Each structure stands twice: as C-alpha cells, then as structure tokens.
Amino acid sequence: MSPARRKIAWRLPGQYLLVVIPPYIWLLLFFVIPFAIVFKISLAESAIAQPPYTAFYEYVEDVLTFRVSFANYLFLLTDSLYFDAYVSSLRIAAISTLICLVVGYPIAYGIARTQGPLQSLLLMLVILPSWTSFLVRIYAWMGLLRNNGIINSVLMSLGVVDEPIRMMNTEFAVYIGIVYTYLPFLILPLYANLVKLDNRLLEAATDLGAGPVSRFLRITLPLSMGGVIAGCMLVFIPVVGEFVIPELLGGSETLMIGKVLWGEFFNNRDWPVASAVATVMLVLLLIPITLFHRYQFREMEAND
Amino acid sequence: MSAAPGIPRFSKICLLIGFFFLYAPMVVLIVYSFNDSDRVNIWGGFSNRWYGELFRDEAMMSALWMSLRLAFASATASVVLGMLAALVLTRVRNFRSKTLFGGMVTAPLVMPDVIIGLSLLLLFVGMANTFGWPAQRGFLTIWIAHVTFCMAFVTVVLSSRLRELDKSLEEAAMDLGASRLGTFFYITLPIIAPALASGWLLAFTLSLDDLVIASFVAGPSSTTLPMVVFSSVRLGLSPQINALAALLILAVSAAAMLAYLLTLRDERRRHEQA
Amino acid sequence: MTETTAITLKGPTSRAPSEAAGYIELVGVSKSFDGILAVNNVDLTIRKGELFALLGASGCGKSTLLRMLSGFEQPTTGDILLEGRSLTGLPANQRPFNMMFQSYALFPHMTVAQNLAFGLKQEGKGKREVETRVAEMLERVQMTAYYKRKPHQLSGGQQQRIALARCLIKRPKLLLLDEPMGALDKKLRTRMQLEVANILESVGVTCVMVTHDQEEAMTMANRIAIMDGGRILQVGTPDEIYEQPNCRYTAEFIGSVNVFDGVIVDDEVNYVNIASPQARNTLHIGHGISGFAGQPVSVAVRPEKIQISLERPAQPFNCEAGEVDDIAYLGSHSVYHVKLESGMDVSVTAMNDERWAGERLTWHDKVWVYWDEHSAVVLTS
Ligand SMILES: Nc1ncnc2c1ncn2[C@@H]1O[C@H](COP(=O)(O)OP(=O)(O)OP(=O)(O)O)[C@@H](O)[C@H]1O
Numbered sequence: 020m021s022p023a024r025r026k027i028a029w030r031l032p033g034q035y036l037l038v039v040i041p042p043y044i045w046l047l048l049f050f051v052i053p054f055a056i057v058f059k060i061s062l063a064e065s066a067i068a069q070p071p072y073t074a075f076y077e078y079v080e081d082v083l084t085f086r087v088s089f090a091n092y093l094f095l096l097t098d099s100l101y102f103d104a105y106v107s108s109l110r111i112a113a114i115s116t117l118i119c120l121v122v123g124y125p126i127a128y129g130i131a132r133t134q135g136p137l138q139s140l141l142l143m144l145v146i147l148p149s150w151t152s153f154l155v156r157i158y159a160w161m162g163l164l165r166n167n168g169i170i171n172s173v174l175m176s177l178g179v180v181d182e183p184i185r186m187m188n189t190e191f192a193v194y195i196g197i198v199y200t201y202l203p204f205l206i207l208p209l210y211a212n213l214v215k216l217d218n219r220l221l222e223a224a225t226d227l228g229a230g231p232v233s234r235f236l237r238i239t240l241p242l243s244m245g246g247v248i249a250g251c252m253l254v255f256i257p258v259v260g261e262f263v264i265p266e267l268l269g270g271s272e273t274l275m276i277g278k279v280l281w282g283e284f285f286n287n288r289d290w291p292v293a294s295a296v297a298t299v300m301l302v303l304l305l306i307p308i309t310l311f312h313r314y315q316f317r318e319m320e321a322n323d
Numbered sequence: 324m325s326a327a328p329g330i331p332r333f334s335k336i337c338l339l340i341g342f343f344f345l346y347a348p349m350v351v352l353i354v355y356s357f358n359d360s361d362r363v364n365i366w367g368g369f370s371n372r373w374y375g376e377l378f379r380d381e382a383m384m385s386a387l388w389m390s391l392r393l394a395f396a397s398a399t400a401s402v403v404l405g406m407l408a409a410l411v412l413t414r415v416r417n418f419r420s421k422t423l424f425g426g427m428v429t430a431p432l433v434m435p436d437v438i439i440g441l442s443l444l445l446l447f448v449g450m451a452n453t454f455g456w457p458a459q460r461g462f463l464t465i466w467i468a469h470v471t472f473c474m475a476f477v478t479v480v481l482s483s484r485l486r487e488l489d490k491s492l493e494e495a496a497m498d499l500g501a502s503r504l505g506t507f508f509y510i511t512l513p514i515i516a517p518a519l520a521s522g523w524l525l526a527f528t529l530s531l532d533d534l535v536i537a538s539f540v541a542g543p544s545s546t547t548l549p550m551v552v553f554s555s556v557r558l559g560l561s562p563q564i565n566a567l568a569a570l571l572i573l574a575v576s577a578a579a580m581l582a583y584l585l586t587l588r589d590e591r592r593r594h595e596q597a
Numbered sequence: 598m599t600e601t602t603a604i605t606l607k608g609p610t611s612r613a614p615s616e617a618a619g620y621i622e623l624v625g626v627s628k629s630f631d632g633i634l635a636v637n638n639v640d641l642t643i644r645k646g647e648l649f650a651l652l653g654a655s656g657c658g659k660s661t662l663l664r665m666l667s668g669f670e671q672p673t674t675g676d677i678l679l680e681g682r683s684l685t686g687l688p689a690n691q692r693p694f695n696m697m698f699q700s701y702a703l704f705p706h707m708t709v710a711q712n713l714a715f716g717l718k719q720e721g722k723g724k725r726e727v728e729t730r731v732a733e734m735l736e737r738v739q740m741t742a743y744y745k746r747k748p749h750q751l752s753g754g755q756q757q758r759i760a761l762a763r764c765l766i767k768r769p770k771l772l773l774l775d776e777p778m779g780a781l782d783k784k785l786r787t788r789m790q791l792e793v794a795n796i797l798e799s800v801g802v803t804c805v806m807v808t809h810d811q812e813e814a815m816t817m818a819n820r821i822a823i824m825d826g827g828r829i830l831q832v833g834t835p836d837e838i839y840e841q842p843n844c845r846y847t848a849e850f851i852g853s854v855n856v857f858d859g860v861i862v863d864d865e866v867n868y869v870n871i872a873s874p875q876a877r878n879t880l881h882i883g884h885g886i887s888g889f890a891g892q893p894v895s896v897a898v899r900p901e902k903i904q905i906s907l908e909r910p911a912q913p914f915n916c917e918a919g920e921v922d923d924i925a926y927l928g929s930h931s932v933y934h935v936k937l938e939s940g941m942d943v944s945v946t947a948m949n950d951e952r953w954a955g956e957r958l959t960w961h962d963k964v965w966v967y968w969d970e971h972s973a974v975v976l977t978s
C-alpha cells in the first residue's frame with residue numbers, strides 16, 4: 020500500500036466507504052435534518068402564506084434578522100388541551116404496554132419452550148396478523164364493537180344483557196385496538212430473548228429447591244429483562260404518537276396527542292403549532308428511545 | 324396443540340386465548356365479506372357481490388395500483404440501502420460516528436408515524452422553496468418516506484442474519500483470492516438470500532400498510548389504498564371494505580406463508596450445515 | 598468413507614524437507630489486541646516442504662500467528678518473509694498462501710466441484726484448465742464420485758478432504774491448517790491424521806498447522822513449535838521435543854513426566870549429580886550441563902523410562918524405594934503410581950508382557966523404582 024493510500028484508509032473506514040456513504044447520507048438527509056426543520060418551524064409563527072408560517076430570517080433594512088418566537092410553546096403550556104393530551108397519551112401508552120406485557124409474556128414464554136417446527140409455526144402465527152393491513156384489523160374491531168355489532172348481538176341474543184353495551188368510541192375500544200395491533204411487537208423480542216434461556220439454569224434452580232414461582236421471579240424474569248425492555252419500548256413509544264386507533268375506535272371521547280397533532284396540521288393548518296407539538300413529543304420520548312437503543316446495542320454486542 | 328412437556332399449562336391457555344383474540348376478528352371479517360345484505364351487521368345470505376363492486380370501484384383500483392407500485396419500489400430500494408446499512412453495522416470496523424449511525428438506523432423502528440410524516444413533509448416543503456425540488460408531492464415523496472422507515476426494519480432483519488453468518492466463509496473466499504466485492508456477490512449474498520427475500524416482503528407489507536406518513540407527504544393528487552380505505556372507514560362500515568379486507572388478509576397470509584417456508588428451508592439448510 | 602486407501606501409509610517423517618535455509622521466516626513478529634500481546638516477539642523459520650506444527654494450550658496465540666501468516670491480521674511489529682521478500686501489507690487474497698479453516702468453511706450453496714473451482718476462477722483460469730484441475734484434485738482426495746453433492750450431504754471426513762482439496766488446488770506456497778481435526782470425533786481423527794499427512798506428502802506442499810492435540814502434532818508434523826503465552830518455547834522434531842524438552846512447560850505439556858526439583862551438587866564434563874528433597878538417593882545424569890554447584894534445577898523422567906521391581910537394583914543412584922499406591926490397567930501396559938518414601942508420587946509405565954496376571958505387582962507392594970543415567974533430562978527453566 021502506498022503511504023498516501025494508507026493515510027486515507029486510516030481516516031475513513033477502509034474500502035467500505037462506498038458501503039457507508041449511501042445509507043449514511045440518506046438517513047442524515049431524510050431522518051435527521053427533518054427533525055431540525057421541525058424544530059425550526061416550531062419557532063416560527065403561523066401566517067396566511069405559502070407555506071403557512073413566517074420566515075426564519077429576513078432582511079430588515081439590509082440587516083439579517085432572525086425571527087424566533089417561543090409563542091407556540093407558551094401556547095402549549097397555557098391551553099390545557101395540549102397538556103391533557105400529552106398526559107392522556109402517556110397514560111394510555113403506559114397502561115396498554117402493561118396489558119401487552121401481561122398478556123404477551125406467557126405467550127412468548129410458551130412459544131420459546133415449544134420445540135421443533137411447531138415453534139416456527141406458532142411464531143409465524145403471532146407475526147402474521149401484523150403483516151396484514153393495520154387498518155383492516157382496526158376496521159374488524161369496529162364491526163365487532165359497535166352497539167349493533169357482533170359482540171352485542173351475541174350477548175343480547177344469549178340474554179346476557181338487555182341493552183347493547185357501549186364499547187365503540189370509548190377508551191376501552193382504544194385499549195383493545197392497541198393491544199391487538201401491538202401485541203406481536205412485544206412478543207417477538209421477548210421470544211428472541213427467552214428462547215436463548217438455558218434450560219439447565221432452571222433445572223439447577225429446581226435442584227437447589229426453588230419452586231415454580233421463585234424460579235420465574237429469580238431466574239427467568241431477571242434474565243429476560245432485556246427482551247422485556249425492548250418489547251415494552253417497541254409498544255410504548257409508537258403508541259404515544261398513535262393516531263389511527265384513537266381516531267377510529269376512540270371517537271371524540273379519547274384525547275391523544277397524535278390526534279391533536281393531526282388536527283393542528285390538517286384541520287387548522289397551523290404548522291408551527293403542529294411542529295411544537297411534535298418537538299415536545301420527541302423530547303418526552305427521548306428517554307424511552309435512548310433506553311431502546313442501549314438495549315439494541317447491547318443485544319448486538321452480545322451476539323458478536 | 325401438542326406442546327412439549329416444558330410448557331406450563333398457564334402458558335398454553337394464554338397461547339390459545341391469545342391466538343383466538345388475534346384471529347377471531349379477521350375470521351369474522353372474512354365471513355361477513357360474503358354477506359349479501361347492504362347492512363354490514365345483519366346476515367343476509369351468501370353472496371360475492373361485494374367483490375364485484377370492489378373491482379368496479381375505479382378510485383379504489385387506481386389507489387391499489389399506486390400502492391402496489393409504491394410498495395414494490397420502496398421494498399426494493401430499502402433492501403438495497405438496508406443491506407448496506409447492515410453491512411456497516413456488522414462488517415465495518417468501528418469508525419468515529421458509528422454510534423450515531425446505529426442510532427439513525429434503529430430510531431425509525433419506534434418513532435411515531437406522525438412525527439416522521441410531519442418532519443418529512445416540512446423537509447419537502449423547505450426543499451421545494453429553496454431548490455424548487457420536489458415541485459410536486461406524490462409518488463416520489465411517498466417513496467422517499469417509505470424507504471426511510473422500511474429501511475430500518477430491513478436493516479434489523481439483515482444485520483441479525485449477517486451476524487449469524489459464519490465469518491470464516493467470507494474469510495475463506497478472500498483466502499482463495501476473491502476480492503471484497505467478489506466475496507460479497509459470490510458468497511455472502513447467495514447465502515443470505517432468504518433473509519433478503521423476507522426483508523423485502525416485510526418492507527413491501529409495511530409500505531402497503533402505511534397511512535399516516537403517506538397522508539402527510541402525499542400531494543393532493545396522489546392517493547394510496549390505505550388513504551382511500553381510511554376515508555371510507557371513517558364514515559362507518561361498508562361491505563365493500565369487508566371484501567377488500569378479506570382479500571388483503573388472504574394475500575398477506577399467502578405472502579407470509581411463503582416467507583415462512585423460505586425461512587424454514589433456510590433454517591433447515593443451516594441446520595444440516597452445522 | 599471406508600473406501601479409502603490405495604495410498605500406502607508411510608509415516609509423515611518420511612518427508613524430506615530441504616535443509617536449506619528459511620523458506621518462510623518470521624522476524625520478531627508481535628501482535629497486540631487492544632494493548633494485550635497475543636503473539637510476543639516470535640522468530641521462526643519454516644523450511645520448504647516440511648509440515649510444521651504449532652502446539653500450545655488454548656489462548657496461547659496459535660490462531661493469531663496463523664492468521665498473520667494468512668494475511669487476515671497484520672503484525673503489530675515484525676515482519677514475515679517469503680523467500681526473503683516481505684509480505685507486509687499484502688492482504689489475504691493476494692498471498693500465495695491458503696488456509697483450511699477449522700469449520701472447513703465450505704460454501705454451503707455450491708457443490709463440491711464448484712467449491713474446488715472457486716479459487717481457480719478467482720485467478721482467472723480458463724474453463725478447460727479449471728475442469729481438468731478440479732477432476733485431478735477430486736481424484737487425489739478420492740472424492741470424484743461426490744462432485745455434484747452439496748457440502749451438507751457429506752460426512753465430516755469427506756468435508757475435511759474437500760476443504761483440504763480446495764486449498765491444495767491453488768498450489769499454494771504455504772498451506773495453513775487451523776485445528777484440522779478439531780471438528781472430527783476421536784476415532785475418525787486418528788484415521789484422517791494419516792490420510793491428510795499422506796495427501797500433503799504426495800503434493801509436497803509446505804504446511805503450517807495449529808493444534809492443541811500433542812498426539813496429532815507428533816503423528817503429522819516434521820517439526821513442532823511449543824507455544825505458551827504468545828511466545829515460542831521450543832522448536833524441534835517430535836522426538837527432540839519429547840526426549841529433550843528444554844523447559845518444564847514443554848516437558849509437562851507433551852506426554853506425562855515425573856519432575857524432581859533439586860540443586861546441582863557437582864557438575865562435571867561427563868556427569869552431573871543433583872540432590873533433591875524428593876529423592877533419598879542422588880540423581881545422576883550421564884552428561885554435563887555447564888551449570889554451577891547450588892544451582893536450582895529440575896530433573897524430568899518419563900514414566901516409560903523407569904523400571905519397577907520388588908528387588909533393590911545394584912545402582913547407587915537414580916533409585917528410590919516406595920509403595921504401589923494405585924494401578925491404572927490399560928491393557929497392553931499399566932501405569933503404576935508409586936509413593937516414594939519422600940512422599941512424592943512417581944508414575945511408572947510397564948508393559949504387561951507376563952504370561953499370567955498373578956506375576957504382576959499389586960497394591961501396597963513394597964517396590965523399587967530406578968532408571969539409568971541417560972534416561973532423565975535436566976531442566977534449568
Ligand atoms: N480479534 C481479536 N480481538 C481481541 N483479542 C483477540 C482477538 N483474537 C484473539 N485475541 C486474543 O488473543 C489471544 C490468543 O488468541 P488465539 O485465538 O490466537 O488463541 P489460540 O492459541 O488459537 O487458542 P485456541 O486453542 O483456543 O484456539 C487470546 O487471549 C484471545 O483472547
């Protein structure tokens with residue numbers, strides 16, 4: 020290698036340069052820079068213009084002047100709608116993550132303990148629904164949950180209830196929809212973790228006198244913590260910003276920040292406020308996202 | 324269900340209930356798509372007339388065509404980019420901004436759709452104002468958006484496969500005189516082909532399924548299938564959507580079955596290898 | 598697999614490496630990973646045509662040394678020379694060396710024939726030449742009938758022969774084998790050792806192999822290097838390494854050995870006497886070692902060099918009284934563990950060539966163990 024080539028190879032990641040650059044540039048351009056723009060526009064003011072916000076800087080008498088306004092953030096603070104929406108989103112996300120965990124853990128555990136082709140089949144059965152259209156699945160629940168829907172018809176014809184139970188357009192329906200949609204996202208990483216659990220550890224614990232409950236609490240659960248965190252974050256983070264489920268199943272009764280953002284943007288055409296809403300959401304999600312990352316990388320290193 | 328003795332009964336019951344919960348709504352949906360009645364919730368005898376109406380609905384069909392083209396293009400591009408990103412994560416020695424890179428690659432996995440959609444739209448608007456490009460939002464902008472988030476999923480699938488790949492296979496090829504590029508095309512690529520195929524299918528379904536991001540970055544003239552379905556579903560149930568839903572479920576099941584068989588074959592082959 | 602050998606099984610020692618100076622030379626080669634030395638200042642000369650084995654415990658740096666030869670790792674310091682020319686900076690795919698991986702690394706998506714052809718195609722050889730050379734090589738490893746199979750349809754031993762053939766077909770200037778028998782079970786291993794040695798001999802290729810199995814190294818190699826902690830402790834032919842270990846590590850690593858610690862009493866040109874608290878009588882060796890009186894040394898004696906008897910031998914030195922503590926009966930021979938009066942345990946191998954078992958020694962027999970003046974080795978480190 021000539022000295023010049025060696026110098027270049029030292030500075031850049033080797034001959035892999037052509038491999039690194041395309042995805043790197045793509046992600047910088049279409050994932051990172053957009054966030055900066057969102058932040059920038061959240062500091063602008065709404066205006067009747069094309070695009071509908073004031074410019075970030077302009078020349079006032081030949082002097083470059085930045086126009087930065089925190090009015091949108093103040094607005095978010097003063098109008099209780101936003102505060103309530105954030106709180107309610109976080110609450111709904113937390114509760115549905117918990118439900119998913121309680122339902123999903125035994126399922127993941129069961130699949131991980133199964134042997135042979137049945138295991139792959141069960142796994143595929145868990146994944147399959149998440150591959151069918153998400154809208155279609157929400158739509159299916161609309162048909163089931165309506166006042167004159169199938170569940171109510173069955174219950175009434177069996178004489179369990181006289182009047183239809185109101186399920187559509189309630190938070191209950193939102194929980195059903197979220198758990199239904201996001202359950203596979205919790206099961207998958209958890210399964211991947213549990214399947215690696217060495218059965219001999221459990222046998223050793225039994226040998227040392229541990230019962231089933233203490234085996235679970237002291238061996239299985241601590242060892243699967245990584246999978247639990249990854250699965251929970253895969254549910255919690257996107258649910259905080261969920262729009263379709265509260266829109267279709269929650270009706271006007273459910274307040275979620277994704278819906279608010281959508282409304283600000285599409286109905287009010289207030290792009291700066293929508294951007295401020297998104298920025299605050301991102302800040303709120305920063306900790307969970309970091310947690311998710313840490314786990315992802317730990318998993319990657321463990322495999323290396 | 325013939326489960327291994329190691330599965331606690333509680334887990335078995337949960338599995339049964341879980342699968343019932345996952346599949347019952349879809350079964351009901353498919354059954355009702357053959358309902359003759361105009362009213363969605365009352366059974367009026369067997370008929371396939373809604374399927375006929377669905378195929379005559381031109382708005383729906385053109386949206387479907389758009390979505391399929393889009394999904395095909397997005398899946399293909401995100402497999403290429405995802406492959407590169409997976410190689411970066413697994414085969415390139417640490418470089419200074421690799422952590423940042425890893426973060427950028429995995430963050431779209433969890434990022435709420437509304438944030439991705441809004442931020443990309445604002446980028447496109449900003450670019451249009453500054454450079455005059457993209458002049459119109461439509462296929463191209465949705466494609467960019469879909470590639471960005473599908474790529475994350477493909478990267479995860481491929482990098483876990485690459486990590487499992489016996490490194491000595493690649494070293495052996497180099498040792499026998501192949502260049503890096505040759506090694507990649509003759510050895511790595513053929514061996515991970517099944518993972519590549521399932522990554523492509525995953526990206527395809529993700530793109531076909533996306534409503535929120537497309538709604539942000541689509542122009543007024545471009546409509547994808549989920550956008551049509553959404554506006555129709557918002558107004559209430561419609562038998563035609565039942566028919567569409569049933570078709571989608573069947574198509575996806577077939578694709579998933581295919582992906583499943585591919586991975587099964589791959590796994591068996593790897594098993595025999597070991 | 599049983600269709601093996603029309604090849605005559607000659608011992609590997611019948612190879613005749615040219616005694617001429619270095620073919621491949623390692624000069625002060627070191628490799629550190631994150632500041633930790635995996636290979637420490639190794640000087641080594643490999644002769645043309647020989648089968649050289651690197652032997653050492655797990656983690657001693659054998660594979661790292663091999664990977665530096667193959668070009669997958671670059672030495673941190675030092676240089677590797679091929680016929681006097683430096684190989685520094687030359688990547689693996691440009692070195693005329695080929696490596697057989699422990700896992701064989703046969704390409705799972707290619708047939709046997711395609712696997713063999715791969716390396717030749719990379720050289721840009723014509724189709725005709727590739728075909729004839731593949732056929733030739735398949736013939737040589739007796740796998741012609743299997744050319745269409747995929748690797749996973751072959752047995753372990755067959756996979757190994759294909760992996761070997763895939764390297765040899767490139768006619769490498771140096772063949773590298775990383776734990777060549779590591780993936781085989783014990784029985785197959787012994788057979789393949791001879792078979793591989795035969796193939797290598799018929800090709801006449803220079804070869805460096807890595808192993809942690811001393812028996813394998815002894816069976817296959819012309820010369821052996823013993824490694825420990827990234828350093829080379831001793832280089833020599835199998836019998837040199839066994840009979841004249843130059844340090845305690847080597848003596849104990851290869852075979853079993855009884856070691857007495859002591860000090861030199863007197864050291865002359867033609868003998869040396871050593872006193873050890875573990876022995877009642879003087880330890881006497883029939884050659885000088887140019888040490889000094891009072892110097893601490895060890896005396897190593899192999900179990901099969903020691904005699905055991907109920908009667909006291911005539912010699913005044915190298916003989917100790919003891920009691921049979923334990924007997925390991927191994928069929929053709931037995932290993933007696935004798936507790937000396939000093940408390941030291943000595944193991945002694947004796948052939949079971951008596952006509953009936955009643956003649957043999959049994960537990961708690963009072964015995965004498967003794968050896969002659971040329972049977973022991975003095976170790977100064
Ligand atoms: N790529 C690497 N990065 C960091 N350390 C390494 C690397 N490769 C080897 N080492 C270290 O170098 C030392 C020697 O490793 P090496 O693989 O050469 O041992 P070995 O003699 O082949 O052992 P074994 O018989 O177990 O294969 C070990 O301590 C190992 O941890």
Ligand SMILES: [Mg+2]
Nearest residue numbers: 656659660661
């Ligand atoms: Mg090794």
